Amino acid sequence: MNDSLKNFTDSLLKDLEENENGFFKIENEDGLAYLSVFPAGKKGKPVDSKEILRRIELFQITESSHTIIKEIASKSDGLTHLIGKWPGKPESSRIEIEISEDKMKAFLIFHPPKYGGKILNSEQIQKSIGERGIKFGIRKENLDLLSEEPEYGKKILIAEGEPPVPGKNGDIRVLFIHPAAPNLEEDEYGRIDFKNIQIIQSVAKDQKLAEKISPLPGKEGKNVLGEILPYDSGKEAEWKLGLNVRLSSDGISVHSLINGRPILDRQGTIRVDEICHLENVDFSTGNVNFPGTIIVEGSIADGFTLETEGSIIVKKSVGKVFLKAGGDVVLSGGFMGRNGGLIESGADIYTRFVEQGRLIAKNTIFIEEASMHSELVAGESVVIRGGRGELIGGSCVAGKSIVCTKLGAIAETKTSVSVGIRPELLEDLEKLRLEIQKNKEILKKVEQSLIKLNEDSQRRQLTIEEKESLPKLSAIKQKYSGILNNLLGQEQSMIMGFEPDKDSYVEVEQEIFPGVDIYPGKGKNFKVRLKEIPGPSFVFLGNDGNPQITKVKPKRLGILQEEN
Structure with missing residues (x-):
């Protein structure tokens, strides 16, 4: 030293x-x-x-x-x-030991000595613990502290087991690009290149598409009594295979059977679509119904139909056409429906613009420039941005969100947007209302006929045919009155049953113009009438159940999060 x-x-x-x-x-x-x-x-x-x-x-x-x-x-x-x-016989301190029902924890309660009795030391406490069969996970530091600084009457953790660690499930590693969201990167001018959104890919015959990753083992656990606790083994990943793919002989990898377009859908199914290349669709081809991906290099004549279980890619703008795809629909140009065209997708729709057209997508609609006087229905979102980003006129319905640069027009064009209600429910309600209207019209005609016959019977003798018609018309009236009442009850039940998504919202980057109606939930309306509202604006259903508008994203659960 x-x-x-x-x-x-x-x-x-x-x-x-x-x-x-x-x-x-x-x-x-x-x-x-x-x-x-x-x-x-x-x-x-x-x-x-x-x-x-x-x-x-x-x-x-x-x-x-x-x-x-x-x-x-x-x-x-x-x-x-x-x-x-001393007044009585000395009693040393004593302990109670409790073991949890799952045998993963042991507790000790320390009782004080009496009449000058001795305090149990750490070794004596450990001996008592051992006599109860406790062997694993003993917290010696707690025992030492108890003997030095006793805490009487308090339940102290003295041993804790180690739970088993479950094995990791196996997985599928996909070897081709399969973005869950499109590649919508903006250039230096804030524009999105819809020609490069990584939607169109190709693979060669026999190319490996995916491989299986084996599950990883877990780790055994042990309770406080030293008993081994087995772990749950990781599960083997299961293949979901569609058309034009094959499984390797060892079951480890998947390969393409054809030259085509690889697809991983939202259900996890791997397939390869055949690709149908067309220069144009017109009277020379007729309507096209193809199971794979359709790529049209040129134009589609008005009135023609393309239908596929895969995707549709069109390199130019289209007019009054009818496109229906189980997968994506991609228009490098735009869609001028002339109040008659319809494009439906079981996934996403991408287009540069839409005018007087109807778009229906199960997931999301992406538009670069503008939607003008059109009907847009998306199960998840409508995104209009990258170029002008304008939503002018018509109606727009989305289950989650609507995002655009400008909403409405300076000319106060009537524009309706709705979020928070699943579009399929709105479609069901619309169908029900059409049925109600149809029955009302039938009932009105029957009642008019009955009134006329009753009035005629006051002035003249009815013919045999007219007399026979009276009970028939009365029976029809009773029948359709019952049907109408039932339909009206269904309508009310649907309206009362609508629960808007609390995280749905409308986001407008620049202006909201007069003439716009925003519905953040069924029966709730945010009207813009007197003057435009400068952006950014977020319209959503507040905690009080009423529409609210803010300049920043509200701090809420789900989609809306406060920016850093």
Whole structure:
């Protein structure tokens, strides 16, 4: 030990000695009470005889003398002095041990000693724990602390098991690009290149499309009794295979059977679509119904239909056409429907613009420039941005969100947007209302016929045919009245049953013009009438159930999150 360290140690020990307070012990030996009082350091506080007397009273020690106690305290010689008798037989501290039902935790409750009994030390506590069969996960630091600084009556965790770690499930690694969302990167001018959204890909025959990753083993656990707890093994990934693919002989990989377009759909099914290349669609081809992907390099004549279970890609703008795809529909140009065209997709729709057309997508509709006087219906979202980003006129319905640069027009064009209600429910309601209207018209005609016949019967004798018509018309009236009442009840049930998505919203980057109606939930309307609202604007259904508009994204669950 060098001099500086020795000096420091000596100084520390001296300081501790000088500042140490006096202390005392009362012990039980064969029913007799013995007192030892230890002196304080030079700067420490000596033991007060009053504190000793209070402790003697608390312990109910008899035959003690206050005078003798004061003398022993005054001497503080550290020797053992007989001071009286304990009232009963000494009892050492005792413990209770509880083991949880799942055997993963053990607790100890420490009870204090009585009549000068001894406090159990760490070794004695560990022995009691061992006698209960507790072998694993013992927290020795807690036991040491208990014997040094007992906490009586408190439940203390003394052992904890290790739960098993489940094995990791196997997985499928897909080897072709399959973006869950399109690549909508903006250029330096804020425009999106719809020709490069990674929708069209191709693979060669026998090309590997995906491979299986084996599950990983887990780790055994152990309870406090030392019993082994088995882990749940990871599950083998299951292949979901569609058309034009084959499984390798070892079941590890999937390969293409053809040259085509690889697809991973939202259900996890892998397939390869055949690709049908067409220059044009007109009277030379007729309507096209093809199971794979259809790519049209040229134009599609008005009135023609393309239908496929795969995707449709058209390199130019289209007019009054009818496109229906189980997958995506991609228009490098735009869609001028002339109030008659219809494009339906079981996935997403991408187009540069739409005018007087109808778009229906199960997922999302992406438009670069503008939607003008059109009907848009998307199960998830409608996104109009990248170019002008205008939504002008017509109606737009989305289950989750509508995002655009400008909403409405300076000419106050009537524009309706709705979010928060699944479009299929709105379609069902519209069908129901058409049925109600049809039945009302039938009922009105029947009632008019009955009124006329009754009026005629007051003026003249009805013919045999007319007399036979009266009960028939009455029966028809009763029948359709019942049908109409039932339909009206269904309509009311549907309206009352609508629960808008609390995280749905409309986002407008620049202006919202007068003439716009925003419906953030069925029956809730945010009207823009007197003047335009500068952006950015977020319209959503507030916690009070009423429409709200803010300049920043509200801090809410789900889609809407406050920006950093």
